[in-house]
Amino acid sequence: MTGPSFWGQAYEIGRKDMRVEGRSGEVLNITIPFGAVALLLIPLAIGIDRPLIASVGPGMFWVVTLLFGMLVTFRHSATETVANREMMVLLGMDPAAQFVGRVSASFLLLLVFEGVLAPLTIVLYNPDPVSGWPVLLVVLLLMAIGLALIGTLASGITSGLRSRNTLAPLLVAPLSLPLLVGASQTYEALSQESSILTPILLLVAVVLGLAVVGVLTARFLEEASR
Amino acid sequence: MNRHRILGLSALVVIAIGLYFGSQAPLDQLQGEYTRIMYVHVPSAWLAYLSFLVTLVASILWLTKRRLVFDRVAESSVSIGVFFTALALMTGMIWGYPVWGTFWDWGDARMMTTALMFFVYVGYLALRRSIPDPAMRATRSAVLGIVAFFLVPLSYLSVLIVRTLHQGITVARPDSPIDGEILLALLSNVGAFTVVYLTFMSLKTAIARGEEELEEQSAAVDATPAGAAITAPNLEKVRDV
Amino acid sequence: MPSSPLVQLNDVAVRYGRVPVLNSVELEVPAGEATGIVGPNGSGKSTLLRVLATLLRPTEGRVSVFGTEMGRETAFSIRRRIALIGHQPALYPQLTLRENLVFVSRLSGHSEERVDEMLDLVGLAGAKHRRAEQSSHGMQRRVEFARVILTKPDLLLLDEAHAGLDREAGQLVDAVVENVRSRGGAAVFVSHELDRMLPLVQSTYELVGGAVIPGGSR
Numbered sequence: 177m178t179g180p181s182f183w184g185q186a187y188e189i190g191r192k193d194m195r196v197e198g199r200s201g202e203v204l205n206i207t208i209p210f211g212a213v214a215l216l217l218i219p220l221a222i223g224i225d226r227p228l229i230a231s232v233g234p235g236m237f238w239v240v241t242l243l244f245g246m247l248v249t250f251r252h253s254a255t256e257t258v259a260n261r262e263m264m265v266l267l268g269m270d271p272a273a274q275f276v277g278r279v280s281a282s283f284l285l286l287l288v289f290e291g292v293l294a295p296l297t298i299v300l301y302n303p304d305p306v307s308g309w310p311v312l313l314v315v316l317l318l319m320a321i322g323l324a325l326i327g328t329l330a331s332g333i334t335s336g337l338r339s340r341n342t343l344a345p346l347l348v349a350p351l352s353l354p355l356l357v358g359a360s361q362t363y364e365a366l367s368q369e370s371s372i373l374t375p376i377l378l379l380v381a382v383v384l385g386l387a388v389v390g391v392l393t394a395r396f397l398e399e400a401s402r
Numbered sequence: 403m404n405r406h407r408i409l410g411l412s413a414l415v416v417i418a419i420g421l422y423f424g425s426q427a428p429l430d431q432l433q434g435e436y437t438r439i440m441y442v443h444v445p446s447a448w449l450a451y452l453s454f455l456v457t458l459v460a461s462i463l464w465l466t467k468r469r470l471v472f473d474r475v476a477e478s479s480v481s482i483g484v485f486f487t488a489l490a491l492m493t494g495m496i497w498g499y500p501v502w503g504t505f506w507d508w509g510d511a512r513m514m515t516t517a518l519m520f521f522v523y524v525g526y527l528a529l530r531r532s533i534p535d536p537a538m539r540a541t542r543s544a545v546l547g548i549v550a551f552f553l554v555p556l557s558y559l560s561v562l563i564v565r566t567l568h569q570g571i572t573v574a575r576p577d578s579p580i581d582g583e584i585l586l587a588l589l590s591n592v593g594a595f596t597v598v599y600l601t602f603m604s605l606k607t608a609i610a611r612g613e614e615e616l617e618e619q620s621a622a623v624d625a626t627p628a629g630a631a632i633t634a635p636n637l638e639k640v641r642d643v
Numbered sequence: 644m645p646s647s648p649l650v651q652l653n654d655v656a657v658r659y660g661r662v663p664v665l666n667s668v669e670l671e672v673p674a675g676e677a678t679g680i681v682g683p684n685g686s687g688k689s690t691l692l693r694v695l696a697t698l699l700r701p702t703e704g705r706v707s708v709f710g711t712e713m714g715r716e717t718a719f720s721i722r723r724r725i726a727l728i729g730h731q732p733a734l735y736p737q738l739t740l741r742e743n744l745v746f747v748s749r750l751s752g753h754s755e756e757r758v759d760e761m762l763d764l765v766g767l768a769g770a771k772h773r774r775a776e777q778s779s780h781g782m783q784r785r786v787e788f789a790r791v792i793l794t795k796p797d798l799l800l801l802d803e804a805h806a807g808l809d810r811e812a813g814q815l816v817d818a819v820v821e822n823v824r825s826r827g828g829a830a831v832f833v834s835h836e837l838d839r840m841l842p843l844v845q846s847t848y849e850l851v852g853g854a855v856i857p858g859g860s861r
Contacts, residue, residue, distance in 0.1 A: 179723070179750055179751050179752040180749065180750065180752060185750065188746065188749050188750055192735065192738070192746050195737075195738065195742070196735055196737045196738065199737035199738070199774070200737050257731060257733070258731070259729050259730075259731040259732065259733040260733045260734070260735065262693075262696070262698050262727060262729065262733065263727070263733035263747075263790075264750070265698060265722060266696065266698075266722050266723070266725050266726060266727060267722075267723065267747065267750045267751050267794070268719035268720070268722055268723040268750075268751070269719075269750060270719070326549075329545070329549055332545070333529065333542045333545055333546050334529070334532075334542075337529075337532045337533065338532065339528070339532045343525065343528060343529060343532060346521070346524075346525045346528065347522065347525045347529070347546065349521075350518040350519070350521045350522045350525070350553070351522055351549060351550065351552070351553070353515060353518045353553060353556065354552060354553070354556050357515075357556070357560070357563060357564060361563065361564060374562070374563055375563065378556075378563055382552060385552060386549070386552070389545075389548055389549055393465070393545045393548065396465050396541050396544070396545060397541070397542065397545055399541065399700075400537070400538045400541035400542050401538075402693070402698055402699060534659075535659060
């Protein structure tokens with residue numbers, strides 16, 4: 177009996193991840209509130225200076241998305257046990273399809289994360305409005321895909337290691353630099369009304385590059401996880 | 403004379419040549435003697451990039467060819483690359499203090515991105531230490547060696563991407579006409595540092611191979627299978643304790 | 644005796660880092676038979692089982708499964724014919740027992756309708772909407788055996804299959820093994836207890852000092 181196609185397998189993995197998240201509610205009940213708390217704490221730490229808070233708002237949003245959003249990709253329910261991984265190998269699962277499925281689920285959950293925290297940032301920080309803000313929706317999208325890719329890769333690299341809880345964030349935080357640079361530079365370019373082409377191209381290039389690396393190395397990481 | 407000696411001696415010779423040209427090159431009017439830090443700073447940065455490029459290639463080769471020599475090269479090159487990245491960052495800060503008035507200038511995008519590149523590769527070395535099994539360690543670090551390389555071109559091009567108040571590092575600008583003597587000093591030091599890199603690589607990979615052989619030997623001596631290390635519990639004594 | 648064995652291990656050695664676990668293992672698993680391997684805790688039984696399952700590439704030696712020698716690439720078509728029931732149940736705790744089986748059936752290309760039939764067969768029709776995390780060890784094991792019946796593997800590998808199971812569930816294990824054998828497949832048990840698997844197996848081996856020695860055929 178042959179199983180489903182590559183995309184069929186990826187869909188099943190993504191569907192399963194979303195269903196598990198629906199039951200455990202880890203992102204909705206833990207990670208998003210955690211990010212919201214961070215957004216509330218920052219102004220308290222830098223002092224009540226309204227113009228300053230307004231100007232750091234967008235930057236804080238990117239940092240919180242990066243540092244707390246990565247937890248979405250490390251969520252407990254997304255990490256497979258050895259038994260489950262072995263079962264999937266024996267079901268003839270393509271590791272690359274598994275990677276695509278997991279990234280897709282994390283991407284959707286990161287969109288929810290951003291969808292809650294972006295309006296919250298606007299309410300709390302009251303940043304100066306920029307013209308051409310719809311571009312930022314594209315940036316949110318690219319940021320979510322990029323972070324899902326980096327987080328899933330880092331999860332694969334550190335899976336099953338004793339130090340994974342500290343090692344994975346150590347890898348993801350600096351690796352997300354291109355995303356942070358792309359996102360913050362787009363915002364800056366918008367507020368200065370200059371060209372957004374370079375930062376957007378950077379984001380697209382990084383996302384494409386990570387996707388290719390992730391799909392091509394999935395098989396190796398799967399083998400090295402047992 | 404073995405390979406390491408030849409490389410080591412030639413490294414000393416080329417470093418001496420680099421130092422000579424560096425000391426003879428004309429000084430920048432504003433920076434004075436601090437100009438000369440560039441002859442350490444720029445070659446270090448270039449070698450950091452080169453090291454990580456070698457790691458990228460060796461990582462891909464490990465995944466496709468499965469020969470442990472590529473893993474040794476990848477690891478050795480990261481260790482050396484991390485050293486040169488630190489050297490580039492430190493010389494940058496030492497230069498920055500008198501010239502910019504601060505060790506760490508947030509306006510310099512390349513310093514920021516280089517610092518983060520440094521931490522990714524520190525993470526690479528930390529990852530290696532967390533995995534005891536050689537094949538698993540080689541494969542997982544190879545994937546990281548590929549992903550981490552994303553930061554190398556970003557660090558190099560950061561001056562073009564990030565809007566900064568300062569114009570990054572002016573000496574390496576391709577369009578700026580550089581004084582011939584300065585260029586000579588710079589290039590001779592880049593060459594000298596490359597020989598130093600090759601020396602380090604030759605030593606580091608030899609050490610890594612030696613460590614592997616030692617491990618194999620002790621594995622052969624320690625041929626007791628995992629289960630056989632367990633002996634029967636002393637039931638009599640357990641009852642009386 | 645069938646002509647060629649389903650699985651053949653030649654001079655297989657496995658080392659974890661510098662710790663040798665298996666040494667020059669020679670083993671043949673004949674089709675249509677159940678093979679039992681006994682050994683004390685930590686003797687490398689689970690490691691051996693994972694080598695048979697193509698999940699672990701041995702440090703040395705040759706592994707041939709269904710007549711194909713395992714190289715660096717293991718074909719999905721071969722792995723689909725193998726099932727492993729390990730120490731830990733391969734289930735998602737947050738999903739119901741039925742959802743877990745539906746996930747397997749969709750990934751292995753079976754229709755969803757058969758899932759209810761399977762759950763009925765293993766006696767879980769009344770509990771199929773319970774989440775795995777709220778189910779007992781025995782119930783979780785039954786789902787795994789439902790998975791085996793559904794996917795019809797030619798090679799069934801069982802790691803301490805009877806441990807912690809009541810009489811009914813234990814009989815289910817026996818019946819599933821009979822099912823695999825009757826289709827011309829093979830089953831391999833590993834356990835530290837010989838007694839429970841003895842009635843089920845045609846040949847036994849002992850795992851001593853990292854090597855497999857025949858314990859006589861019955």
